Amino acid sequence: MREDSEVSDDLRKDAASSVGTRAYWPKFSAIYASGVLAAASIGKIGPISGELRGELGLSISQVGLISSSVTATAAVLGLLVGFVTRSAGKKSLLLSGLVVMAVSGALLARLDGFAALLATRLLESLGYVVVVVTAPVLVMSLGGGARRTAALAVWGTFLPVGLALGSFAGGTVSAALGWRAWLVVAAGAVAVLAVLVAATVPRGTIGEEQEDDGAGAERTRSAPLELARPLALSSGFATASAVIVSLVALFPTYLAESFGVPTAQAGTLTGLISLIGVIGGFVTSGLLRRGTRIARVFVVGVLMPVGALVAFAGFGGVVLSVGGAVLVALANEAVVAAVFAAVPMVVSSARRVGTANGLVAQLGSLGSLAGPPLMGLVVTGAGGWWAIGPVTLVVCLVGVALLRGSVRHGH
Template identity: 35%
Template sequence: MHDSKRGSQRRASTSPWKYALATWLAGVLAAVGLGAVSPAGSALRSSLGLSGGALAWATSSITAVSAVLGIPAGWWVRRFGAQRALSWGLLVMSVAAVSSATAGSWGLLLGSRIAEGVGYLLVFVAGPVVLTHLTQGGVRSAALALWGTCVPTGLAIAAATGGALASWWTWNQWLALTAIGPLIMAGVLTTVLPRLPRTAVPCTHREAGTWNGALRLGVAYGSLSLVGVAVVMVLPPFLTEHRQATPAVAGTAVAVVCLGSAVGGLAAGWLLRRGLALSSLVPLGVLMPVACLPAFSAECPLAVSVGAATLVLVGDGLLISAVFAAVPTSVSRPEHVDVANGILNQLGSVGILMGPPVFGLVIAAAGWGAIAAATLLFGGLGTVLLLTTAPTSATGSAAGVSQSPEAPEGRDMREGSDPSGKAADFSKPDRTRP
């Protein structure tokens, strides 16, 4: 039996990136559901007789669920098991998307989107936990940074695909299509991912400072998310009203800008995989307020403005990926990672909800030029908090959470590790896993 267990671990260790990419794809498909309503907005308003405000609620209700239930979801994922929560979250999203596609009123649509938000929350709390369990060392940092690209990648796919199908398909058919991917992926993950045991953790470890690191990262994530979503939301009216761009040009520009966030996240993963310290990425945050100046200037050529806005999102995406990569080092015990991810999702969702109205007030009070100042304020806050939390060395980026028994034995050997490849584990004396 012991040999069989060792054999199972050897099979699991063959390709940690296989598990990382499968988990990442689950997050991307969940993010497609997040952005599914926007491409069909006009058709939905016409079909169901919705006002702009009602449509906005249907669009943002998924994020609102995370803003309210992120931390409780972290506790629940800890007890239910991250792998099962990830698959069940996808399944809930699939069923809710079908319900949205058949909704005949705003109430049914809103209820379906709220249910989809529950599944979305499970995916985005459990996904990083699965990655933390199944990877280690440089692979872990890079995989968690890659996870930070899920939302912009999924939103870009939803915008491009939904926009292309808008003139051919009804909104019902489009929303039904978004249910297929999560359903298939739930089955794939059940087959592909190694089974992760549930963690039985007594509720006695509540010493002062337990969640300080996770809270700092959560506020950093919320501040950076606020900047990213606000820039994306205010860019179209700026281009159409002050640059005389057509709606089609503005829509294309937004898609390009959104992809900038994914590019930033991929760059973060590549740099971390090559051993760069997390703290070394943080100073790149200065790009955001500087790039906002030409991005929202009426004197710059349109291409320059769009390129500068893309650079803002590149910096934002890079720092958001660094936030996810820093989560394992922000907690003192491996079993706290799921709750830490719940904190991140809750505070990040608050930032997403606050971003457009906050920037709208800034623009109304001081004009478009004040966007750079608002970006400096909120982006600077996120950058400083990330700098005070992120590891200061490449080796530190993997050492905060010990290698779990389920993690594939990567080929990365950290300084101070023993020949078996296990890192020094300061949490071993308190391990409660059976």
């Protein structure tokens, strides 16, 4: 099968390009840090939501809109930004996104009204989308082989790491210095990183030799097939995003209602579970570097409904419930990491990777937005939390089928 040849080719090319290992990972780290700080911008509002309501008189819904606007922007503009990456300079785009985030983030600290805050937050969101769509393309430009596959899998962990960083750092800094100081610190970190990226990351020019480097050498695919595989991968990613975001959104309430866990502790515990899930992404990176087929990694997705059934069963106590949630988080992040590693395999040339990344970002964000309210309706309609398990089973089976289908050669 084509996938087997891609993996074996990756291993041979990785061995041939091992000379540049010392230079590769520092450059990758700068790109990865860009994604982490971009994701931190999503989580940085939550810790200061109380201050925004108390000091500025904002309502809960207004604070929620300011917080979620980043995901909403990605759900609308992801594919468009992906198209832009096909012709624009990748490094310039990444730097532009970071600069927009730094400037708008600093401006947020000086504003008071809801309209101004939302408008500036939307500008910051645009920078976020540019960063997360462009960065994986730059990772590809660093070189090919199994090392690239492993690096793209590690890239897939940027979101939970960034969310955790934004939440934990935001709570600590804002408690010590105030919410405005926290926003300035966050913006300053992005600005410093932009300087580091400018100094260390090469231009994202992918030459013809890299177009053939695992990015799909079949340049004569029909238009429907050209779209079908990225769409299948992105749709499968949307199901994974819907599951994990629903867990993060609903699990604290479930713990409080079912086991009497205080709301604050339940929220902290859920954040820790999400962070533990990052281990799954790094495990996937190691497996792919050793030659494990991506289609096999996608099968791990069937563990998510198993974990959900245990997590929301309503019996067995907090420990058993948390154990089930951890299983969901680990399996989810393993799948997410494999999705990003698979992007070069579902396009016909490296020039189309940006478009595929944009589609992944857009549909993944749609899944994140739709998952929690739809799952909430399921719980309400069924009259109990138990319904989350069966629904997750159906969603994940569809998602795994889409993901596995995307990395198989279609006719």
